[in-house]
Amino acid sequence: MKGRGLHIYALVYLVFLYAPIVLLPLFAFNDGTTIAFPLQGFTLDWFRALVTTPALHEATLNSLIIAISTAVLSTCLGLFAARAATRYRFPAKPVIVGFIMLPLVLPEIIVAISLLVVMLQLGLSLSIWTIIAGHTLICVPFAIAILQGSFSNMDRSLEEASVDLGETPLTTFRLVTLPLVMPGIIASLLICFTISLDEFIIAFFLSGNEPTLPVYLWGQLRFPARLPVIMALGTILVGLSVGLLITAEFFRRRGLRRAGLPDSGGFL
Amino acid sequence: MSQSSGFSKALRTDAGKGLILISPTALFAILLLAAPLTSIVLLSFWTQNFLTIDRTFTLANYSEALTDPLYRSLMLRSVKISLSVTAVTVLLAFPIAYFVSFHVRPSRKSLWLFLITIPFWTSYLIRVFLWRVILAYDGPVNGTLIGLGVIDEPLSWILYNSNAVVITLAHAFAPFAILPIFVSLEKIDRSFLEAAQDLGETKLMTFFRVTLPLAVPGVLAAALIVMIPTVGDYVTPRLVGGSGGTMIANMIYAQIFDLNDRPMGATLAVGGMIIVGSIALALVLLTRRWTRARS
Known part of the structure; x- marks a missing residue:
């Protein structure tokens, strides 16, 4: 009886969670210029308008460059830190690791404003690179969390065996360690890419005159006439994120299977 | 000579290896997090004087x-x-x-x-x-x-x-x-x-x-x-x-x-x-x- 009540609550809660995402495609295909009910009819005009907006293409290109660079940089930095944290004992380890993980518990606006102030005081001009730096800072903790999981699930005797059989530490890393943590690396790349692609505040503060997709979107929200186009864009973005997530989840599960571990939940 | 061998010995210990390995990430965090955070704390004790910043320490x-x-x-x-x-x-x-x-x-x-x-x-x-x-x-x-x-x-x-x-x-x-x-x-x-x-x-x-x-x-x-x-x-x-x-x-x-x-x-x-x-x-x-x- 109690279980049934909870079940209904869970379903209602899922409706609450999915409400905005379900509305998105409704308005994206709706043949009306206002974002309101009742719906008018089916149209693909808003998607067509996306194709003919050069500013949008520039913003998308900026976002992709930033997201790919951020994903690669954060995963590399995450690999160093995760390997060091799982494999070695060294002085001040909790302090160093804790400090690297700090952006996870810092409101993003603080990260954004402190980076901005430094850039402005140093007289550096804002560009794609300043955004990449900011995004890498907030993505590294996620990369470390994912990679630490893969490194600690790995059987260390495999590496020892490789060294005993005459491989150098470097070739051992390349031939044994890397393939074993590869699912973690791919998951980390995908997660960091997704975070960077969606991140707004840091990009908003640091973008200068090279807007990312969310910054462009933010600018467009002021113009009611542009809203249906934004809905179309949002639909594509949501589809993309969900696709990336399912891929990341697939690799995470494969990694667990490869390590012979039971599935114990999601990313976080 | 003895110094460099001491250094390379330190590199071979767990502590040395760990510190070396984590240093790129740690340096990145110091450069892009510690330094900016310190500078906004510093800036908060200065004041804006029209177009320039007055750098005298104040709690104003x-x-x-x-x-x-x-x-x-x-x-x-x-x-x-x-x-x-x-x-x-x-x-x-x-x-x-x-x-x-x-x-x-x-x-x-x-x-x-x-x-x-x-x-x-x-x-x-x-x-x-x-x-x-x-x-x-x-x-x-x-x-x-x-x-x-x-x-x-x-x-x-x-x-x-x-x-x-x-x-x-x-x-x-x-x-x-x-x-x-x-x-x-x-x-x-x-x-x-x-x-x-x-x-x-x-x-x-x-x-x-x-x-x-x-x-x-x-x-x-x-x-x-x-x-x-x-x-x-x-x-x-x-x-x-x-x-x-x-x-x-x-x-x-x-x-x-x-x-x-x-x-x-x-x-x-x-x-x-x-x-x-x-x-x-x-x-x-x-x-x-x-x-x-x-x-």
Whole structure:
């Protein structure tokens, strides 16, 4: 009886969670210029308008460059830190690791404003690179969390065996360690890419005159006439994120299977 | 010679290897986090003098931030909104976490968690904006309620005020609350519950006297994870908050970009950090006391 009540609550809660995402495609295909009910009819005009907006293409290109660079940089930095944290004992380890993980518990606006102030005081001009730096800072903790999981699930005797059989530490890393943590690396790349692609505040503060997709979107929200186009864009973005997530989840599960571990939940 | 061999010996120890390996990431964090944080703290003690910055040390910004009713009410409101969001999010999340942990078959659990986390990974801006659509005067919530005959005219208190900010943020941070509570519920040894019931407790009393106390660390962790980012949220108050729902982040932005008073912006940012830090510290201490009293 109690279980049934909870079940209904869970379903209602899922409706609450999915409400905005379900509305998105409704308005994206709706043949009306206002974002309101009742719906008018089916149209693909808003998607067509996306194709003919050069500013949008520039913003998308900026976002992709930033997201790919951020994903690669954060995963590399995450690999160093995760390997060091799982494999070695060294002085001040909790302090160093804790400090690297700090952006996870810092409101993003603080990260954004402190980076901005430094850039402005140093007289550096804002560009794609300043955004990449900011995004890498907030993505590294996620990369470390994912990679630490893969490194600690790995059987260390495999590496020892490789060294005993005459491989150098470097070739051992390349031939044994890397393939074993590869699912973690791919998951980390995908997660960091997704975070960077969606991140707004840091990009908003640091973008200068090279807007990312969310910054462009933010600018467009002021113009009611542009809203249906934004809905179309949002639909594509949501589809993309969900696709990336399912891929990341697939690799995470494969990694667990490869390590012979039971599935114990999601990313976080 | 002896020095260099000592150095290379140090490199071969675990400590040396670990430090070398973590140094790129640590240096990156020092350069892009420690240095900027230090500089905004420094900047907050300076003042803006028209176009130039006066570098004499002063607490003027802080006393202005604490005495000016505008800043005070903004900070107070940020804390109030953030605490309401935390309470609402955690209360709504607990039954879900409980459901997934206790009533879902183990093989299905990761699917449920995946379903819960998907909306969180989609564009934050668009999600917040859609809440403006949902809560609008002619939006689906009002439409449905009028259609059902619950209300006669559209509700106006659900958009462009702090209620809207609370609803929208409670949605945006739902997974952050569900996951830690779920983890703490999963850790509960199910035989405790059987023991309580064998000893004559009802199911309800077992929940209140065994399950809930054991889940408290997870609930407090959830509160912490929701509270920290919501204090500094910029997008939600801006999009759905109206004038009555502005928060500290909006003021920081205005100081830096519109009023061109970077030191004041820095002061408010440091103030925000102090607020977040002290609430977080209180929650951490509470968790510690709770777990120590239990063990």
